[in-house]
Amino acid sequence: MILLVLLASILILIVTIVQYGEQTDDYNILRFSRKENATKHDIEIELKRKTTYPITTSNLAKIFQDRIYDIAYVHKLTVSMYDMDGGLLKSSIPYNFDKKEGTNLSIDIIKELANNSDHKVIKDRDEKGITYQSSYTYITDTRFKRIGILKLQIAQDNEEQEKELREFISRLSLVYLLMFITAISLAYFLSSYITRSIQAISEKIKETRLNQRNEKITLNSASSEINSLIDSYNNMIDQLEESAVKLAKSEREQAWREMAKQVAHEIKNPLTPMRLSVQSFERKFNPEDPTIKEKLSEYSETLIQQIDVMSSIASAFSDFAKMPTQRRERLDVVDIVKHSLDIFSEDYIHYIPQEIELFANLDKTQLIRILTNLIKNATQAITENTATPRIEVKVTSEGNNVKITVSDNGKGIIEQNKELIFEPKFTTKTSGMGLGLAMIKNIIEAYDGSISFTSTENIGTVFTVILPKN
Incomplete structure (x- = not known):
């Protein structure tokens, strides 16, 4: 939620800046277009008036000797007139904002103007935060013959628009800051609500042991997904208890089987020599033998030794099977x-x-x-x-x-x-x-x-x- 709000804020900020920039550019273009049409209209009217000078290229400076300043002042732009080779004839530069002297046109602009289908060239340049827009068109006489080149230039100061943009962004930032804080609060409480149930389940899972009785989970207020997880855990506990009982039974049976096998193996070891001793004594027994007492004593000692071995085996298993009693x-x-x-x-x-x-x-x-x-x-x-x-x-x-x-x-x-x-x-x-x-x-x-x-x-x-x- 926080990431979405943050991304939305950044995207809307970018869109707002781009939108303001496009609106400013469109406004400047329309404003300049209106001034350009009005200026050209005034120039056409001035050329249609009866004057003492013929309407030729060389007479343009004389015809607009004083009138060019009035036109520039009324329309708040710079008006410059050039001959067909780009030489400066007349300009309202003294009334321009930067007070610079006019210069001749470059060859590139003259060629570009001649090659354009609408015979119009628009140029923009930025200088110290001010946008200068210039248009170049032909000046024609009453018979539509090209007698010169007209340059109109306007200085577009966008400080007001930029100020409005800064104010709008500051207000928008306050709104999104409030939304961001609200999103953090909602995310915190929502995640706390979700993780509280998950934390309870996690603690129960950590306490789950195979060799002890495990408690089931009961939560009163939980989402359907959490309840589904709890049901799965409780079912697992039931299966785990059944498996633990079966495993304990199997381990006890296995332990007894192993113990029985070990006891049987250990007892068989002394039984074999005992059997051989009995068979040998039975086969060689002679009551009239003068050494019968020594042989009987040897036979008895052999049996007693094997019996002692069996007794030690039984004691060892007995001691191992029971937990030693402590007398501290x-x-x-x-x-x-x-x-x-x-x-x-x-x-x-x-x-x-x-x-x-x-x-x-x-x-x-x-x-x-x-x-x-x-x-x-x-x-x-x-x-x-x-x-x-x-x-x-x-x-x-x-x-x-x-x-x-x-x-x-x-x-x-x-x-x-x-x-x-x-x-x-x-x-x-x-x-x-x-x-x-x-x-x-x-x-x-x-x-x-x-x-x-x-x-x-x-x-x-x-x-x-x-x-x-x-």
Whole structure:
């Protein structure tokens, strides 16, 4: 709206200026034409009078000796008479506005006058804001014989017209300024009315989540287009809720299927040696064998080991499936980390605390589990090719958080495995279920903490754990 009003104002201003210019030009032409006809009529009357001089070219200056000034004064223009070669015969220049002396005609004007069908030439020139219009025609005697050239010149001062134009433009500008302000006000209120509804819809769309119940939009005063958009959004919310329910059900079923497959796979591993042990014992069992007790003891020990493996598998899945219960107590993290490292015998594990004491409200068992898991992974990352193996454990305070870093110079993590490192069941080792990092990630996030890592292949890995003190 504002742009249309602005463009309309500019176009009307241009049209007005052009129109005024054309009207001024037309007025000047008509005015000059009337004066020209009246002047020529007076000259014809003067030539028809009986005079003592014959009507010839050489006598024109004598015939109009005094009369030329009267004609020029009456019609308010400059009258000049020339012979057929362009030589000046008589002029009313003393009465002209610029007080200049007359000059002979140029050859170009004489040729142009002779070649024109109506034997008339009009010339214009502008000088200091004044337009000078000149006409050139032939002077004829009573028998219509050409005896000279008549030049009539008028000075058209357009100051009055330009003043009127300026006044008109100033008034028009005031009108369009008022219209412009009105257009801005209307555009503002209209856009506010439209965008208020759109803003409400936009906020609802930003709040839309797949994993929560979303409210529908209800607007009482809105246009039909906005109501159509609201209906589409509400229908989308209904479909989204249905899709969310189906997706949640599908994810639960998929999770249970994956878990069942993993449990079955892990249980089958110890069942195979147990089966082989039973079959071998049954085939070789001899009650009279003097070493039967030793063989029975060995057989029992093999079964017990496999049963323990199955028990650890069941415990691991049980621990992963349930959110760890927290028993928060005030702990000295520096001291707990130190005692956690005592169970490791590797001499390349170095503890570098940055604080003497660092207290936080944490579960001691879960903190030990986090540390032992990270250090165990670090020791397993150390390979035989590592020249000087080194694992560093650092504890420091960062604001209201405890920061624990475990770094090693082992084989590192390859790029394609970085996104999967915290996924359940993912492991790069030949043994294990791949639940360790996923489990400690659950523990850390239960404290509203975070765990991250940086790793470069064949250079090493750094795990960083952030836990709140309170």
